[in-house]
Amino acid sequence: MTVFDDLVGQDKAVAVLSRAAAAAGEVVGGGRGAGMTHAWLFTGPPGSGREDAARAFAAALLCPDGGCGHCDQCHQVLIGSHPDLETVRPEGLSYSVKQTRELILRAAGAPTQGRWRVILFEDADRATESAANALLKAIEEPPPRTVWLLCAPALDDLMITIRSRCRVVTLTTPSTDAVAHVLATRDSVPWETASFAARAAQGHIRRARALALDEGARQRREAVLSIPRSLTGVGECVSAAERLVKTAEEEAAAATAALNENETTELRKLYGEGSTGKGLNRGLVRGGAGALKELEDRQKSRATRIKRDSLDAALLELVSFYRDVLAMQFGAAVELANDDIRFDLDQLAKRSTPEETLRRIDAIMQCRERLAANVNPQIAVEAMMLALRP
Structure with missing residues (x-):
């Protein structure tokens, strides 16, 4: 078992990230080796697991065994409490330049437990133009032990200058069978319900889990899908x-x-x-x-x-x-x-x-x-x- 096991239908991405984590682990003194770089951009459609992939990669970088999935380091990363992992979630409509500059200052600090200080920036596409420019400056001149993990739906959602300085990991929409299998095996959902939820969610894993486990989510879906036949005037x-x-x-x-x-x-x-x-x-x-x-x-x-x-x-x-x-x-x-x-x-x-x-x-x-x-x-x-x- 590794931290990448929960990435459904992302075999190509897992192979790339596993090799990079292994290369990072072989480098002496926190430097960068073949397959490893200081900035990564995770893209993919909604529900493909961009943030999950970035977090798993962060665990692999901070784990002494490359992401074993069961040590204290991996556990701390996965629950969001690791001191060398900074997770950024724009809570409002956008992420301001003030918030970005504060983040850059924190990112410049040295790691406390391992080789890397990892910045996981969810919804990086929500950064304002000024914030994106500040982020670009930080990525262009990164501290030697800082790794940036940016997440966005598509490449075009970020400035081309930022994209050009990142290694891109593209995730795909998981198949219905793959999502249903996860629901059935990990969440103990009956296969018929799991298949319905996976099909209705169109590969969106969190949405599928909500439809399978939450009656309220199913009722809201039914209300929305009843709209077309109600529009009589x-x-x-x-x-x-x-x-x-x-x-x-x-x-x-x-x-x-x-x-x-x-x-x-x-x-x-x-x-x-x-x-x-x-x-x-x-x-x-x-x-x-x-x-x-x-x-x-x-x-x-x-x-x-x-x-x-x-x-x-x-x-x-x-x-x-x-x-x-x-x-x-x-x-x-x-x-x-x-x-x-x-x-x-x-x-x-x-x-x-x-x-x-x-x-x-x-x-x-x-x-x-x-x-x-x-x-x-x-x-x-x-x-x-x-x-x-x-």
Whole structure:
């Protein structure tokens, strides 16, 4: 067993990373050898396991046995507590230049336990232009023992100057059978449920696990896939848009409520609220109000991102629906992601033309672009619903 065993359907990537980790382990004094470099870029479609691959590689670099999967070093990396691993997750809509410069300073430190200090930058494509320029400078002139692991959906999501300085590891979408096998063997999911979840998730491993284990996730999927047959008029389109946006808002609120409260409480304590004793008062000390306002802004940005991601996931479910309709209209011999609602797919395929189906897919993709451009979600989704109705 190694740290790479959990990477489903990524044999080529595992071979590259294993060789690099072995080469890194053979180098004396923390230098770089054949197959090893100071900056890596992990790309691949959503659900392919970009972050999982980067984390496994980090464990292989920090483990004295090249990623055995059972030592303390590997365990600390996999749970995110290793002192030589810095994990960066942009919580808001983007990652600022201020945050990047602070990260670069931390990255310059020497490792405390091994040869390497590893910076794992999830969603590196969310860095602003100024942040990307600062990151480029750090990658161009890296400290001798620092390794950067950047994750992004595609090469084009990062500046070409950053891409040119990284070794690229491209992950692929795992097959339905591979994902189903993982669910059945590692999560003890019945094979029929595992196959359904893997097919519906279209290779997205975390999404497949959620569909297999969470009844709420299955109910949300059913609600989204019921939208096409409900769009019988303008009023129904507006109602469907309102439900979709409201559901995304509720998910964002549920995901952030407890975290926001804990962060706010800790910050207030840090700035002395509730303290007693000589020279102290029960309110925030100087600077506390500004720090609290900055925290609230970050929390709002995080909630907006979660809401947008939730909406985007629903839109991709709709894309898969119309993609299946198009496949049936052309008689394509492909696996249907939504085979469990074949009757609905067949009915729409018979009532419409391939041109109409393509127009509907284009409307969904345009809605995604509008949401990414900060168009009001209700307006963007309403326009899409009107374009989807028969």
